Every structure is written in structure tokens, then in C-alpha cells.
Amino acid sequence: MKFAAVFLPLLSAGPLHAELLATFQTTRGNVTVVLQYDKAPQAVANFITLAQGTRALVNPADGAIHYKRYYTGEKFFRVINESGFKIAQTGSGTGTNSGGPAFTFRDEFHAGLTHVPYVLSMANSGPNSNSSQIFFTGNSSIPSLNNVHTIFGLIPDSASRTTMDAILAGGNDATTITGVTISRTDPAATAFDEHAQNIPTVICPRVRLNVIPGVSNTCVFDTPLTAGDVFQAFGSTTLASGGWISIGSATRRIRLAPGPTMPSVAASPIDNALEAKAFYNLAVTRHPGSVAPDSLANRTITVPFGTGSFTYTFNTTGRAGTITYTTANGIPSGGPFITFNPFTGLQQAPSFxxxxxxxxxxxxSIDPGLQWLRLGCDAATSQLISGHHNFQYYNDSYPDPAEHGWEPLAAGAFTISR
Known part of the structure; x- marks a missing residue:
């Protein structure tokens, strides 16, 4: 995740309200956060259930469903303490910038919450990609993060702010969270039910296996997968620790709302049944309200840009097509494109x-020639999926190759054809 530093004067964190509090005990002192459950209920519910370990998760090591407390025992692995830009990030579950509980939830932007000094916000990798990683801000406002990252907590008291200043001064991996305590100070906060906010859930699916030895092994669901369901399978032939492997992308199903061309999924292949024996851990993660597609094949993406718009028309592979830029007066220009992995330059399918x-x-055929679209899918009609996007381009104009990289280009709305 890349941030751009912005220099603005300090602003007040805003008034308090009915208090639902999270106190982070750290090796440098306590930080108490007023959770904004009335403005960002899903973010708050996600945080509380992860911090208290009251929500089923998928173990990335073997695919088993388990319960785990996030945050406690974790360090602030990414700390930036520059004038005008101060953040301390944690919550990956791995101690690095990679990791999370294998589900995401949508952005919750609120006009009354901005990145003024001393707030708690969700880290992400693009629109609608919130998971477990969080970051605190220090004593500077960072307006460039507004409507990009979901704020769900304020740090109003001076002692907590002093502790946060010390965490920022310590740098990467210098401070450990030793515990997180949730407390509620009035009836409204007590009434907030973190399990009733339509956040993602993990279940063990009811299935049967149809096995043709040496040919195929197919998982048949008692209840077909539907919109927002992700099926994940891990397999092992020995049950040995470290012997479990993710069976692959073929078993992951992310479904748009069922319709004539997008039916629910009743079965999914697991493997070729070549082994004499095999064991499986199976899990389904359900994302309420999901409308993102599981393929771009034969779809069209339209992104307003400047006074015109980019239109990407994908072919049957979902990995190539034609791009058109149409100006405000209706004059088009463009040509063919392919999709690729933005980190290696290798051709690769889009991620979903x-x-x-x-x-x-x-x-x-169009400048910029390297574009990266991150699309958060918010709503759908019978014809279109709509949402908000982050549009980046690869800047290779710097004299020093080490400074080449992805730069913000635009943000706003977009549509994908159904």
C-alpha cells in the first residue's frame, strides 16, 4: 500500500459520542480508541470479532477452520514518522505486510470522519479490500487518505496520543501489542451487536465426494454456492504437519448474484484422484451483499477519465481485448490490450x-500504456455493476530506475457490464 505525503495544519479529532472503547496494551503504554460503531459498523464489528477471536477463520497453513485472536502479540511492522505523514500499521497476522483472515468487506466512508490527527483506519490494497490490517495516524492530518481508507476509531485522550507518538518514534517492529480490551460505557454501546453487521463468515460446508479413481474427485455441495461464496480446499496424503497444500484456484468460486448466465455452483472439482488416499480441509467464506464478478470474459469496463472515458472490452479469455478512449466530443482512439501481473510484468489473469x-x-495504443485498475464493486442492476475505483499508471520517467513505480492517476466511479 502506497501513500502520498500531504502537509496540512492539525485539526481536532471531533466530538465523542456513546463510547465503545478498544484499549491496546503495548510495550510502550496503552492506546485507547473510541470505536465509531455508528459511522463504520462493519469495520468496528470486523475489528472486535478479530481482536476477541470470536469469529471462525481459515488457517492459511492447512485450510482448517479455526479461531484466532488478531492484534495481540503482533508488532507494528510498518511505521512512517515523517513530517506531515505519520502512520503505524499492524494486523496482518504474519508480522509482515502480507497476510489476513481470507475475507474482505466493503469501504465505509463517512463525511464526519476524516484523517485528522490520531485516528484508527483500515489498511487496504484498493477499493473494498478491507480485511484485518489497520493503521494509526500521528499528529498530522493526511487528507489524501480520505475516501480511500475507512476510519473506524478516534484517539481523543492525551496519554494515548503520547503513547502513539512513542510508537511512531520507535520505528518498524519496535513495539508489540500485548493485549486488546473492549469495553462499553453506556447502553447504546452495549446494544451494538458485532455479530449482526453482515460481516463475512466462515462455515464448514456440507458436502459429498464423487470419486472416480485416477480420473476425478468432485465436491458436491448439499447447498449450492451462490453470490459471494468462496470455496477453499486444502489437501494432504499424510496428515503430516506442513504436508497440506491449497488445491488451487479451480476450487475457489466467487459468484455474482445468480442469473441466466451466472447460475449457482452445485459442485467443484478437487483433484484427479490419482493418490491411493487423500484428506481434505474444506471451508466456505460467505460475503453478504457481494456483487463482484468472477471473470471479466465478454465484459466491458467503463472508467470516466478527464473529460472523456476509458472503455475496456474484454474477449472470451477475460485477459485481453480492446481499449478505447473517447473524448468529451465523442472522438474515440485506442487499440488492443493484454492484462499482466503488475509486480513481475508477466501476463496473468486479473485478480478477483x-x-x-x-x-x-x-x-x-494509448498513453499511459501501463494502467492498473482497482475496482470496488458496490451495487448491481440487471445490466451493470457499479462502484468506485482507484486508477494508477506506471511512471518510468524518473532518471533513477529505483524511483520508477505505480503512481495515482484518478479515482471515482466505474461500471462493469453484466
Whole structure:
């Protein structure tokens, strides 16, 4: 996740309200946060259930469903303490910038919450990609993060702010969270039910296996998968620790709301049944309200840009097509494109999540020729999926190759054809 530093004067964190509090005990002192459950209920519910370990998760090591407390025992692995830009990030579950509980939820932007000094906000990798990673801000406002990251907590008291200043001064991996305590100070906060906010849930699916030895092994669901369901399978032939492997992308199903061309999924292949024996851990993660597609094949993405718009028309592979830029007076220009992995330059299919799509585009016909669309899918009609996007381009104009990289280009609305 890349931030741009912005220099603005300090602002007040705003008035308090009915208090639902999270106190982070750290090796440098306590930080008490007033959770904004009335303005960002899903973010608050997600945080509380992860912090208290009251929500089923998928173990990334073996695919088993388990319960785990996030945050406690974790360090602030990413700390930036520059004038005008101060953040301390944690919550990956791995101690690095990679990790999370295998589900996402949508952004919750509220006009009354901005990145003024001393707030708690969700880290993300693009629109609608919130998971477990969080960050605190220090004593500077960062308006460039507004409507990009979901704020769900304020740090109003001076002692907590002093502790946060010390955490920021300590740098990467210098401070550990030793515990998180949730408290409620009035009836309204007590009445907030973190399990009733339509956040993602993990279940063990009821299935049967149809096995043809040496040919196929198919998982048949008692209840078909539908919109927002993600099926994940891990397999092992020995049950040995470290012997479990994710069976692959073929078993992951992310479904748009069922319709004539997008039916629910009643079965999914697991493997070729070549082994004499095999064991499986199966899990389904359900994302309420998901509308993101599971493929871009034969779809069209339209992104307003400047006074015109980009239109990406994908072919049957979902990995290539044609791009057109149409100006305000209706004059089009463009040509073919392919999708690729933005980190290696290798051609690769777009990435999909129940709440978002990320696709990197390479084209020689339009400037910029390297584009990265991160699309948060918010709503759907019978014809279109709509949402908000983050549009980046690859800047290779710096003299120093080490400074080449992805830069913000635009943000706003978009549509994907159904």
C-alpha cells in the first residue's frame, strides 16, 4: 500500500459520542480508541470479532477452520514518522505486510470522519479490500487518505496520543501489542451487536465426494454456492504437519448474484484422484451483499477519465481485448490490450475478490500504456455493476530506475457490464 505525503495544519479529532472503547496494551503504554460503531459498523464489528477471536477463520497453513485472536502479540511492522505523514500499521497476522483472515468487506466512508490527527483506519490494497490490517495516524492530518481508507476509531485522550507518538518514534517492529480490551460505557454501546453487521463468515460446508479413481474427485455441495461464496480446499496424503497444500484456484468460486448466465455452483472439482488416499480441509467464506464478478470474459469496463472515458472490452479469455478512449466530443482512439501481473510484468489473469477486481493493462495504443485498475464493486442492476475505483499508471520517467513505480492517476466511479 502506497501513500502520498500531504502537509496540512492539525485539526481536532471531533466530538465523542456513546463510547465503545478498544484499549491496546503495548510495550510502550496503552492506546485507547473510541470505536465509531455508528459511522463504520462493519469495520468496528470486523475489528472486535478479530481482536476477541470470536469469529471462525481459515488457517492459511492447512485450510482448517479455526479461531484466532488478531492484534495481540503482533508488532507494528510498518511505521512512517515523517513530517506531515505519520502512520503505524499492524494486523496482518504474519508480522509482515502480507497476510489476513481470507475475507474482505466493503469501504465505509463517512463525511464526519476524516484523517485528522490520531485516528484508527483500515489498511487496504484498493477499493473494498478491507480485511484485518489497520493503521494509526500521528499528529498530522493526511487528507489524501480520505475516501480511500475507512476510519473506524478516534484517539481523543492525551496519554494515548503520547503513547502513539512513542510508537511512531520507535520505528518498524519496535513495539508489540500485548493485549486488546473492549469495553462499553453506556447502553447504546452495549446494544451494538458485532455479530449482526453482515460481516463475512466462515462455515464448514456440507458436502459429498464423487470419486472416480485416477480420473476425478468432485465436491458436491448439499447447498449450492451462490453470490459471494468462496470455496477453499486444502489437501494432504499424510496428515503430516506442513504436508497440506491449497488445491488451487479451480476450487475457489466467487459468484455474482445468480442469473441466466451466472447460475449457482452445485459442485467443484478437487483433484484427479490419482493418490491411493487423500484428506481434505474444506471451508466456505460467505460475503453478504457481494456483487463482484468472477471473470471479466465478454465484459466491458467503463472508467470516466478527464473529460472523456476509458472503455475496456474484454474477449472470451477475460485477459485481453480492446481499449478505447473517447473524448468529451465523442472522438474515440485506442487499440488492443493484454492484462499482466503488475509486480513481475508477466501476463496473468486479473485478480478477483467477492468485493473487488484488480486488473493491470498493457497497451501500446494509448498513453499511459501501463494502467492498473482497482475496482470496488458496490451495487448491481440487471445490466451493470457499479462502484468506485482507484486508477494508477506506471511512471518510468524518473532518471533513477529505483524511483520508477505505480503512481495515482484518478479515482471515482466505474461500471462493469453484466
Amino acid at each position: 475478490d467477492p468485493n473487488n477486481v484488480s486488473v493491470a493493462i498493457y497497451t501500446e
